[in-house]
Amino acid sequence: MLSSPQRKPFSPRAVLVITLAVGVLLFGALFTGILVLTAAIKPVMIAAFLRQVVGVDPATWPHTTLVTWVSMAITALILLTFGAVISGATVWWEMRVSARMQSRIGYNRAGAGGFLQWIADAVKLLFKEDLIPAEADQLLFRVAPYFVMTGFALTFVALPFGEGLVAADLNVGIFYMVAVTALVVVGILLAGWSSNSKWALFGGMRAAAQVVSYEIPAGIAIMVPVLMAGTLSMQGIIRAQGAWPWQWFVFTNPAATVAFLIFFISQLAEGNRTPFDLPEADSELVAGYLSEYSGFRFALFFLVEFGNLWVMAAVLTTLFLGGWQIPWVSAADWTAARGALGDLPGAGWWGLQLLSMLVMVLKTLVVLNVIVWIRWTLPRIRIDQMMNLCWKYLVPFAFAAFVFTLLWQVLLARVPLLATFTGFIMTGLFVAMAALFGRQVKANIAASGDHVDLTNW
Amino acid sequence: MTQTTGKLLGWILGTALAIGFVVVMGQLAIGPAAQSMVPAPATSAGLTEVLFYVLAGVTIAGAAGVALSHNILYSAIGLLMALLGAGSLYVFLSADFLAVAQLLIYIGGVLVLVLFAVMLTNRITEITVSNTSLGLWGGLMLFVAVAPVLLAVALVTPWATITPAAAAHTTETIGDALLSRWLLPFEVASLVLLASLVGAVAIARKEIKAD
Amino acid sequence: MPLTPLQTYFPIGLVLLVGSGLALVLLLLANVLGPRRPNAAKMSPFECGSVPVGSARDRFGVKFYVVALLFIVFDIEAVFLFPWAVLSTELGWAGYVEMLIFVATLVVGLAYVWKKGVLDWAE
Numbered sequence: 151m152l153s154s155p156q157r158k159p160f161s162p163r164a165v166l167v168i169t170l171a172v173g174v175l176l177f178g179a180l181f182t183g184i185l186v187l188t189a190a191i192k193p194v195m196i197a198a199f200l201r202q203v204v205g206v207d208p209a210t211w212p213h214t215t216l217v218t219w220v221s222m223a224i225t226a227l228i229l230l231t232f233g234a235v236i237s238g239a240t241v242w243w244e245m246r247v248s249a250r251m252q253s254r255i256g257y258n259r260a261g262a263g264g265f266l267q268w269i270a271d272a273v274k275l276l277f278k279e280d281l282i283p284a285e286a287d288q289l290l291f292r293v294a295p296y297f298v299m300t301g302f303a304l305t306f307v308a309l310p311f312g313e314g315l316v317a318a319d320l321n322v323g324i325f326y327m328v329a330v331t332a333l334v335v336v337g338i339l340l341a342g343w344s345s346n347s348k349w350a351l352f353g354g355m356r357a358a359a360q361v362v363s364y365e366i367p368a369g370i371a372i373m374v375p376v377l378m379a380g381t382l383s384m385q386g387i388i389r390a391q392g393a394w395p396w397q398w399f400v401f402t403n404p405a406a407t408v409a410f411l412i413f414f415i416s417q418l419a420e421g422n423r424t425p426f427d428l429p430e431a432d433s434e435l436v437a438g439y440l441s442e443y444s445g446f447r448f449a450l451f452f453l454v455e456f457g458n459l460w461v462m463a464a465v466l467t468t469l470f471l472g473g474w475q476i477p478w479v480s481a482a483d484w485t486a487a488r489g490a491l492g493d494l495p496g497a498g499w500w501g502l503q504l505l506s507m508l509v510m511v512l513k514t515l516v517v518l519n520v521i522v523w524i525r526w527t528l529p530r531i532r533i534d535q536m537m538n539l540c541w542k543y544l545v546p547f548a549f550a551a552f553v554f555t556l557l558w559q560v561l562l563a564r565v566p567l568l569a570t571f572t573g574f575i576m577t578g579l580f581v582a583m584a585a586l587f588g589r590q591v592k593a594n595i596a597a598s599g600d601h602v603d604l605t606n607w
Numbered sequence: 608m609t610q611t612t613g614k615l616l617g618w619i620l621g622t623a624l625a626i627g628f629v630v631v632m633g634q635l636a637i638g639p640a641a642q643s644m645v646p647a648p649a650t651s652a653g654l655t656e657v658l659f660y661v662l663a664g665v666t667i668a669g670a671a672g673v674a675l676s677h678n679i680l681y682s683a684i685g686l687l688m689a690l691l692g693a694g695s696l697y698v699f700l701s702a703d704f705l706a707v708a709q710l711l712i713y714i715g716g717v718l719v720l721v722l723f724a725v726m727l728t729n730r731i732t733e734i735t736v737s738n739t740s741l742g743l744w745g746g747l748m749l750f751v752a753v754a755p756v757l758l759a760v761a762l763v764t765p766w767a768t769i770t771p772a773a774a775a776h777t778t779e780t781i782g783d784a785l786l787s788r789w790l791l792p793f794e795v796a797s798l799v800l801l802a803s804l805v806g807a808v809a810i811a812r813k814e815i816k817a818d
Numbered sequence: 819m820p821l822t823p824l825q826t827y828f829p830i831g832l833v834l835l836v837g838s839g840l841a842l843v844l845l846l847l848a849n850v851l852g853p854r855r856p857n858a859a860k861m862s863p864f865e866c867g868s869v870p871v872g873s874a875r876d877r878f879g880v881k882f883y884v885v886a887l888l889f890i891v892f893d894i895e896a897v898f899l900f901p902w903a904v905l906s907t908e909l910g911w912a913g914y915v916e917m918l919i920f921v922a923t924l925v926v927g928l929a930y931v932w933k934k935g936v937l938d939w940a941e
Contacts (some may be wrong), residue, residue, distance in 0.1 A: 193825065215654070222829055226836040276848045284861035290680060295845075296838050303837030307830050318829040322707045322778060325900055329707045332715030336687060343680070347863035355726070359882050362719060362889040369896040376903045382778055441864050446848035448839055479694045507835060534939035541888070541928075541937045549925055552899075556914060658831075698827045704829075708897050716890040723886045782901030786913050794916070796898065797923035800891045804927040807887040808879075808934045 162262075169262035170267075176235060183228040183498075185507055188315040191221050198494045225317060229306040237457035238268030240518065247519075248526045269494075271449075278445040283346060290344035295443075295450040297337030302454040304330040305461045305531055310384050312474045312507035313484055323384035327465060328365065331420065334454070335361050339452070342439035356428055360536060361420050368416035372563035374409035374467045374555045375399050381543020388473030389481065393509075396573030400470040401580065403572065405554035412471045412548050417462040419536070422455065423521060425528040426536060463517035464510070471513050474506035509563065621745060625752030632756040666692030679725055683718060690714055704777045746806060841843055895924050 156283045181426055196218055198517025208214045242257060249256025264405040282291055307325045310316040320326050335358050342354015376382060378399055379390035393400050402415040418425035440451055467473055562568055663686055672685025694709035785793045902917050
């Protein structure tokens with residue numbers, strides 16, 4: 151521990167209390183807001199609320215539209231705030247994990263365990279000079295962060311948080327999620343080009359080429375769960391799965407396991423995550439398309455990059471890992487808990503919603519941690535390897551998985567039990583592999599004379 | 608000298624074509640349409656209408672940006688606005704799949720391709736290279752020729768209006784239509800895509816050898 | 819009560835507005851709060867501390883363009899696949915074969931591109 155010359159204003163205990171309070175209040179407020187508002191902005195709910203709580207007839211009351219709009223705007227604001235906060239928290243978490251993995255201390259100054267560091271960073275960046283290089287294209291340089299930001303914000307519209315907890319359950323949900331990436335690509339290209347810097351241009355070109363390339367295997371891999379669910383709606387895809395692992399798409403069909411891996415890799419590449427971080431490879435391209443950005447413009451790019459981890463993980467959970475499905479709760483139970491459609495739902499329904507949200511968040515966090523784990527384990531690949539992997543391996547395998555799923559669905563129509571059977575086998579295989587992996591890790595730790603130390607956080 | 612002659616010839620030809628276009632269209636489209644003209648049904652300007660005009664405005668402003676901008680990359684931004692606006696107008700027609708497809712193909716694909724092409728080309732932002740103009744006279748002529756026809760068509764045609772229906776399953780309908788009624792065009796589309804792949808290869812190989 | 823598409827898609831427009839509004843407000847705030855002391859060295863593009871050599875807007879490898887072309891072709895293909903994938907259970911064998919022909923044509927295209935070496939990044 152370095153000794154600081156100044157006296158610290160707070161005792162360690164006070165710091166811990168403050169940190170916990172900030173964390174719990176922030177996330178508590180955001181999750182409550184998402185829980186209540188995403189469920190409440192449906193017109194049926196607003197009508198019921200107006201009738202039962204406010205005591206007016208929604209059809210004739212002049213302010214019904216206004217209430218709808220305002221509640222939608224607040225929801226949008228909360229979802230975006232959540233995106234920003236989760237992005238900051240992810241940065242903190244990733245830095246802590248990477249520090250552990252590299253035997254460093256990591257963030258430990260602002261707040262307990264450095265948890266408040268991301269808030270401090272955001273405030274600091276607000277007070278930084280906003281530099282625009284003299285020869286940069288002024289307009290495009292200023293506009294590029296907006297494209298990236300809106301592309302990110304738009305994903306939250308169709309991102310499910312629970313059974314009834316989605317801002318808009320679009321008919322074309324997953325298709326829409328793929329499409330809004332387009333705005334991010336345009337933003338990255340403009341950022342790279344407008345900077346008038348070689349590093350930025352190279353980074354921007356690489357990033358755009360990488361993102362568009364990996365959209366192809368991702369798009370074909372998505373077709374597998376779509377085929378299995380028969381719908382493009384995010385909620386529809388989750389409803390087609392069950393709560394138990396052997397009812398998840400990833401385990402009920404061997405091709406879906408392949409599709410899951412392909413989609414996972416493609417998501418890493420689209421998010422410019424290691425091992426696919428060549429567009430912003432700091433040791434070769436400075437910071438890629440971000441090189442010339444500073445101050446809060448840089449912060450916006452950074453926010454999107456880390457906030458995207460949540461989106462990636464949530465989409466993976468939705469498509470392959472059963473989403474918010476709760477064990478022992480069937481679709482009929484949901485309908486029963488909802489009660490009459492014209493009324494406000496009872497406490498039981500809200501409890502179920504909360505539970506479904508917990509499941510979804512938990513699964514998303516697990517996937518997110520795997521992404522973090524991969525980043526600090528694998529080295530960066532070269533650009534030719536990146537292109538080869540995409541077009542020579544992922545795309546053909548994605549096509550193969552797609553065609554296999556076609557046959558599989560035809561087979562399933564004859565033998566419905568096949569899905570359950572495969573589910574059990576694949577889940578068992580996965581558990582066995584995880585156990586073997588754990589044993590190997592334990593053996594490795596023992597062999598190196600090291601030990602697991604979870605105390606020093 | 609030859610250049611001016613060529614330009615002059617082009618203008619004369621253009622003027623003749625423009626006049627011919629107006630005359631022919633007047634005979635074919637405006638005349639018959641004017642006869643069957645019906646007064647537009649009076650509708651109240653609700654929120655939907657306001658939203659429609661805002662989005663239409665965005666589309667037109669984007670298109671104007673494409674045409675009038677001196678920097679080809681600004682034109683690309685204008686194109687993005689126009690495409691986004693047009694895509695959002697599809698939603699008014701209950702065509703949600705089409706709207707998202709517009710976003711995916713035109714902005715994610717075509718616009719990115721255009722941006723790549725622009726950025727790959729040397730000195731392209733210099734106005735003399737990329738955004739040369741044929742002159743105000745030519746543009747004005749074309750405008751005079753086309754505008755009345757378009758305006759007449761827009762104002763005179765008895766447009767079918769429908770009240771917005773509940774969200775239909777457009778994706779399924781499109782899938783069904785593609786695989787039954789429009790099967791041949793659908794399969795031909797794959798051939799067109801194949802041809803464009805071959806074309807891409809041809810272009811790329813030549814370029815790489817030339818390096 | 820099913821929603822009209824306009825009602826369903828209204829949140830998208832709203833999030834678009836709120837998202838760019840949020841970015842705008844934050845950037846304005848940063849503009850007000852941050853200092854502004856530009857000098858020539860600060861405003862020049864970053865090139866590891868040395869004076870930038872040549873222009874950044876030089877010609878670029880055509881390979882990137884080919885990647886974008888490949889992307890468009892397969893992107894359009896995916897757009898065709900989506901509406902069909904939703905329907906796959908109802909279409910039966912006829913639909914299955916029809917789609918297989920469509921996909922096979924594109925796989926042939928991919929094989930051709932592969933054979934021609936366009937996918938080899940390193941020359």
